[in-house]
Amino acid sequence: MYDKNNVFYKIMQNEIPSKKIYEDENVLAFYDINPMYKVHALVISKKLCTDFDDFINSATAKETADFFKSVSKVAEILDVKNSGYRILSNIGENANQIVKHFHVHILGGEKLRD
């Protein structure tokens, strides 16, 4: 069950500030408050989904394609395309998902650890 009492929902509502990178009607991208690498951004869908599985099972094919195209667009804005980057999404307890609003991390800007 999606709970609006999470930090990304509040960021989306502009109740909590964030360093925004990109926004359109479907997605919002901003810098992670606690970066693991030189480039560490988060891309969230504006659909109220708890995680990747919730998103992929409720989004239309177009919404899904649009979301991942936006992730690629944000990587381009961040200028990590030539040097390479990683996308990841934590799902649930074993993955240590902290924020229960579907998001993808974009990591890069330096050599990433395995």
Ligand code: 5GP
């Ligand atoms: P995950 O849920 O994928 O495990 O991680 C959530 C990520 O959100 C973490 O990397 C954490 O640093 C980031 N985060 C948590 N709270 C905030 C916040 O208030 N602002 C921003 N920009 N990032 C946050």
